Amino acid sequence: xxxxxxxxxxxxxxxxxxxxxxxxxxxxxxxxxxxxxxxxxxxxxxxxxxxxxxxxxxxxxxxxxxxxxxxxxxxxxxxxxxxxxxxxxxxxxxxxxxxxxxxxxxxxxxxxxxxxxxx
Amino acid sequence: xxxxxxxxxxxxxxxxxxxxxxxxxxxxxxxxxxxxxxxxxxxxxxxxxxxxxxxxxxxxxxxxxxxxxxxxxxxxxxxxxxxxxxxxxxxxxxxxxxxxxxxxxxxxxxxxx
Numbered sequence: 001x002x003x004x005x006x007x008x009x010x011x012x013x014x015x016x017x018x019x020x021x022x023x024x025x026x027x028x029x030x031x032x033x034x035x036x037x038x039x040x041x042x043x044x045x046x047x048x049x050x051x052x053x054x055x056x057x058x059x060x061x062x063x064x065x066x067x068x069x070x071x072x073x074x075x076x077x078x079x080x081x082x083x084x085x086x087x088x089x090x091x092x093x094x095x096x097x098x099x100x101x102x103x104x105x106x107x108x109x110x111x112x113x114x115x116x117x118x119x
Numbered sequence: 120x121x122x123x124x125x126x127x128x129x130x131x132x133x134x135x136x137x138x139x140x141x142x143x144x145x146x147x148x149x150x151x152x153x154x155x156x157x158x159x160x161x162x163x164x165x166x167x168x169x170x171x172x173x174x175x176x177x178x179x180x181x182x183x184x185x186x187x188x189x190x191x192x193x194x195x196x197x198x199x200x201x202x203x204x205x206x207x208x209x210x211x212x213x214x215x216x217x218x219x220x221x222x223x224x225x226x227x228x229x230x231x232x
Contacts, residue, residue, distance in 0.1 A: 033218070033219065040127060041225075042208050042225055056219055094218050108165070108218065109165065110162035113162050
């Protein structure tokens with residue numbers, strides 16, 4: 001059973017460019033959340049997608065946008081990249097309802113992330 | 120690989136000893152709490168969680184303690200092994216909301232062989 005998969009694993013972009021990161025949720029999960037993790041810090045919540053809509057957003061500018069597809073996979077788009085956008089971008093998938101048999105938090109499972117470097 | 124533990128508080132423990140990692144959470148409305156382990160170049164890996172109506176929960180070699188009065192969470196690792204070396208994060212969530220989890224400051228655990 002594949003877990004959460006993210007692509008690409010590493011990416012280098014130039015300031016001002018745009019980037020798209022991709023996430024495939026764990027089998028059976030229907031909700032995708034995105035996090036940004038700067039070096040030496042904890043992950044910060046960007047937004048969450050369910051039923052192809054953004055239903056919750058953290059304190060991130062509109063340059064950060066996303067999409068969820070009918071197969072529950074998701075994309076994170078960042079426009080007009082800044083040096084400060086360099087970070088590890090993590091995707092987490094979960095069930096919308098019902099607790100996972102192992103965890104209390106809807107089976108929240110993280111991928112290994114995409115390391116974005118902006119130069 | 121990347122150093123996720125840069126500038127984080129560090130706990131050094133001798134192999135075979137028990138480790139205790141502490142965390143303070145901020146939101147009184149949070150009703151579940153999770154511990155994650157993160158190794159270099161990897162995403163956070165679930166270790167154990169606990170609901171707010173509990174004060175202790177045990178897993179394999181790990182125990183989480185919750186003190187809601189002082190908003191404090193701890194993770195105890197028994198017989199610490201070199202493979203336990205990583206950055207550990209506590210996180211809090213609210214089951215009445217949308218499954219967002221908020222991470223605390225991580226602690227880097229170094230196991231000395």
